[in-house]
Amino acid sequence: xxxxGQRWIADAPALVVIAAxxxxxxxxxxxxxxxxxxxxxxxxxxxxxxxxxxLGLGGTVVGAxxxxxxxxxxxxxxxxxxxxxxxxxxxx
Ligand SMILES: Cc1cc2nc3c(=O)[nH]c(=O)nc-3n(C[C@H](O)[C@H](O)[C@H](O)COP(=O)(O)O)c2cc1C
Numbered sequence: 892x893x894x895x896g897q898r899w900i901a902d903a904p905a906l907v908v909i910a911a912x913x914x915x916x917x918x919x920x921x922x923x924x925x926x927x928x929x930x931x932x933x934x935x936x937x938x939x940x941x942x943x944x945x946l947g948l949g950g951t952v953v954g955a956x957x958x959x960x961x962x963x964x965x966x967x968x969x970x971x972x973x974x975x976x977x978x979x980x981x982x983x
Contacts, residue, residue: 904979
């Protein structure tokens with residue numbers, strides 16, 4: 892399982908996977924790339940959560956991932972690094 896046993900994630904109506912191509916960022920920003928990728932991923936996740944909240948929905952950030960399993964199930968390229976899943980759904 893790509894989410895390390897967190898089965899509740901499968902109950903969410905929508906899952907958004909945030910992934911990066913770190914080499915692209917590194918080509919432009921060099922040694923700062925790792926930090927920039929993390930900043931961008933966090934900003935993307937927060938924007939999703941803010942939009943979900945504005946729509947009366949809920950969501951959360953899931954970072955405990957099995958990268959290889961997620962890569963396989965989404966057929967991600969080797970250069971694409973999965974960083975987070977944001978499950979979105981109705982608040983309970
Ligand atoms: C980068 C990051 C990764 C996270 N990964 C997980 C995760 O894999 N599983 C999980 O249950 N919570 C994870 N959390 C915590 C949840 O996203 C959330 O912040 C926490 O459940 C508190 O939610 P609440 O403030 O709505 O109570 C992570 C938080 C961050 C910032």
